[in-house]
Amino acid sequence: MEMGGFWKIVNRPEGLAAQHAVEGLMREHGDSILRLCFVYLRDYHLAEDAMQETFLKAYRGFTGFRGDSGEKTWLTRIAINVCKDITKSAWMRRVNRGISLQDIPEPAAPPVEADDTLITAVMALPRKLKEAVLLFYYMGLPAGDVASALKVALPTVYKRLNKAQDLLRIQLEGWHETE
Template identity: 35%
Template sequence: MDREEKDFLLEKVMIEYGDELVRLAFSYLKDTETAKDIVQNTFIKCYKNVDSFRYDSQIKTWLYRITINECKDYLKSWNYKMVQVKNFINTTAKSISPSVEKTVIDKYNSEEIKVTVFSLPKVYREVVYLYYYDSLKTEEIAQVLDIPVNTVKTRLRRAKQRLKPMIKEAELNGR
């Protein structure tokens, strides 16, 4: 593939999948700017490695896999761990302020479901996100995560089982 074809392909996938990939990265990282950086890295890797792409799967599935791997690498990094410590310190210091409490309460209703999903363990959260938010089929999720289709189905079922009481509890508490 010559440079012009690679440029065209990159532009096409950036337009077509950019927002989806940012949402996917955000589901792992919970930070918009970092998610955008991760997706930028995904597109760089796509550009560099498109010649080795075998078309065994859709390019979308390949981009999802790259993005997820980039997110997992970032979450293991020293930089991420230091950011988490700083955020914890800042949050603890700010929690004394009543305006922060009010802000959290105001935002809670719109964020309730997202928070509930994000509270799931990663193995359940990622399949729920890919299935319900990105509308991937179980077969596509299996390819993206490199796991068997039945594992995807099991994780979806178990995630639903875990979410059901959490949502009922939130409703009972008047949230």
């Protein structure tokens, strides 16, 4: 539940208070935004840039935020658009972005092979499917919020999720399904 954060935003603090509020959002949601950007962009340094740009935009747009959506949905929407802008750049199209979990900060515990397999499979998904999977399954947004964030119709979200499931089932063949 985001109730505490939601009420802070409805009060719409300005100036230094806005800075403190956005800092609070960074500490609460920054890790997940950073990891979302990494899986989207497949590069840790770009993900750091994208995460910082997300919160910079959030800070600038803070007094305009009306609280229609939760703060996580709002931040996720900004992050996805920042990532999309980065992927549109000519530089992104020139550099061969392999899928690797090698050059990233060490996890708190030794890596689990199953985690790597699932994450790299998601990273390899076509962009539109990857967006839907990340927003719905990782960020936990309701399907309606996913549709709004991606500016597509709700049935389109479900189609993309189903298609992603089909592709991942093929790539992860042999793995046990867990519910």
